[in-house]
Amino acid sequence: MNVDNIRQVYLIGIGGIGMSALARYFRHLGCLVGGYDKTETILTKQLVAEGIPVTYTDDFTLVDDSFKATDEHTLIIYTPAVPSELGILNQFQQLGHTLFKRSQVLGLISQKRFTIAVAGTHGKTTTSTLIAHILTDSGYGCAAFLGGISTNYNSNVLFSDSKVVVVEADEYDRSFLTLYPDIAVVTSADADHLDIYGDKNQLRESFSLFLNQLHPDGISIVKTGLPFEADIRYAAGIPTDAYADRIRVEGDAFFFDYIGQGGKLANVHLGIPGKHNVENAVAAITVARQLGIPDAKIVQALSSFSGVKRRFEYIVKTDDTIYIDDYAHHPEELRAFLSAVRQLYPEKKLTAVFQPHLFTRTRDFADGFAEVLSEVDTLLLLEIYPARELPIKGVDSRMLLDKITITDKHIVTPDNVKDYVRKCRPELLVTIGAGDIDLLVEPLKAILKDA
Structure with missing residues (x-):
């Protein structure tokens, strides 16, 4: 595959952070770019606004015929996060396309x-x-x-x-x-x-x-x-x-x-x-x-340097309220993030909203998560975000909550979180996790700014 010859690129799982970067890269080069993802997100909406069409239905008839030609000018990229039984994935293969992982394409781009x-x-x-x-x-x-x-x-x-x-x-x-x-x-x-x-x-x-x-x-x-x-x-x-x-x-x-x-x-x-x-x-x-x-x-x-979105990102910063959002989803990431929060705001009561990411990660590091989360003052714990995984018996947020030693801890829904913030107006609030917890950011920002 010579990336210099590419004229059209289709990305399966285009809404991923790494996949969307490739979509933007090839669009910048003047290629025709399109893609599929399971759900619409802020990122996929941005891609569409930039002129990159995205479909959310696993229907190969919705894929533009320009991407179906099996020649040296067409590149089909997929992420391993998509299920192997996905219809669009399999029909590209049946047409005779060689599908490339995102990482393989990065390797090709960086070769020269x-x-x-x-x-x-x-x-x-x-x-x-x-x-x-x-x-x-x-x-x-x-x-x-x-x-x-x-x-x-x-x-x-x-x-x-x-x-x-x-x-x-x-x-x-x-x-x-x-x-x-x-x-x-x-x-x-x-x-x-x-x-x-x-x-x-x-x-x-x-x-x-x-x-x-x-x-x-x-x-x-x-x-x-x-x-x-x-x-x-x-x-x-x-x-x-x-x-x-x-x-x-x-x-x-x-x-x-x-x-x-x-x-x-x-x-x-x-x-x-x-x-x-x-x-x-x-x-x-x-x-x-x-x-x-x-x-x-x-x-x-x-x-x-002003940082990376969802990495210690200040959402609200006033004399009365500090609200920070972070992508941390591993015990050591949580430890580093919470340590920095405490170092900056040692006198403030810390309310944390955490969404565990993956059943396997929650199972494998439950004790580490529990140790770190026991250091906050109030914990609002969302259910596990499954991403690519099926549930594992006995692995859920209740299992994790039982290991956490603080008394002010609660299993919550996103609506519960909004209600809590509206009622209690915490002085120091953090949302943490790599799943869809980011959908709470704008609603919580609006609540906190509505004085």
């Missing part, structure tokens, strides 16, 4: 470019977006395929004639093994996706394989403490090759000193909060310095 790939069970979206922002803001330039919507650019894909591409390298389904990076960053390798990997050792073996695909003259930048060989190790608060020192909060902003090869950067202001994000920034600075970007431009870009 200097590739910066960021992997990790968490932290990869913010880190890759930080790197892309530094390269763009400094004038160095890059294309980028991101796992979230950059607030600075209101997009999950950046376009550039630059020969550099920044890619979020997804470990799910071993997708990142289609990439052969020039710079590889690994932010974390905690146990996750055990429905795919079976255990932590298999997951870590996959990360080792990813790092082994580094170009012979490439550079690996790996968080301190991870069991992988690395050219440069980085951390926050731990002296190593590159690290953040004197991390501090001034008002509601985080500052730190960067210590690394090439000297010290003092009083770096990061535009987003959290020690975990300081750590992500250290990785991004280290990448930027490898590219020769001047320190002053790096510091300027970090200060102007």
Whole structure:
């Protein structure tokens, strides 16, 4: 497959964050682009507004005939998250199409470019977006395929004639093994996706394989403490090759000193909060310095970085009310997020709305979730978002709630959450999760702003 020859692209599961980035990329190149997804979302509505038609019915007759031609100009992309029995998927195959995974297409696009790939069970979206922002803001330039919507650019894909591409390298389904990076960053390798990997050792073996695909003259930048060989190790608060020192909060902003090869950067202001994000920034600075970007431009870009939607995203921020939304869906992500919230607002009563994501993840990490969620003051717990999974007997939100030690805890529906916020008007509210909990954001914002 030569991506330079592509004229029409159809994406099965187009509403996914990574799939929609590819849709926008090929649309930008002038290709005819369309797709299918199970449900209409804010993201699919945006694609339609951009001129990319989306269908929500599994009916092959609704697919434009332009996409059915089995020639070198047509590309059919699918995500492994769609069920194998999907009619549209199977009928493309019956016509003789070779279907490509999203990760394979990313591999093809990045083949001819200097590739910066960021992997990790968490932290990869913010880190890759930080790197892309530094390269763009400094004038160095890059294309980028991101796992979230950059607030600075209101997009999950950046376009550039630059020969550099920044890619979020997804470990799910071993997708990142289609990439052969020039710079590889690994932010974390905690146990996750055990429905795919079976255990932590298999997951870590996959990360080792990813790092082994580094170009012979490439550079690996790996968080301190991870069991992988690395050219440069980085951390926050731990002296190593590159690290953040004197991390501090001034008002509601985080500052730190960067210590690394090439000297010290003092009083770096990061535009987003959290020690975990300081750590992500250290990785991004280290990448930027490898590219020769001047320190002053790096510091300027970090200060102007406004984050990623649903990653510590302020929804309401007034003297009376703070409401923050976050995508965290793993115990360690929750721990980092809640720690940052507490650090910024230690005196405020914390009300958390959490939606578990996947039955398998809830089952595998129930004790970890319970430990972290027991640190909030009030917990409103939604039912598990199943995504691609069927229910597992005995695994539900009640099972998780019973393990949580605080007394002010409740199983709720989305309507219950709205009623609670309307009645109690919490001073510090967070919504957390990777499912459809984001549908609550605008209603809760409207309630809280309706003084």
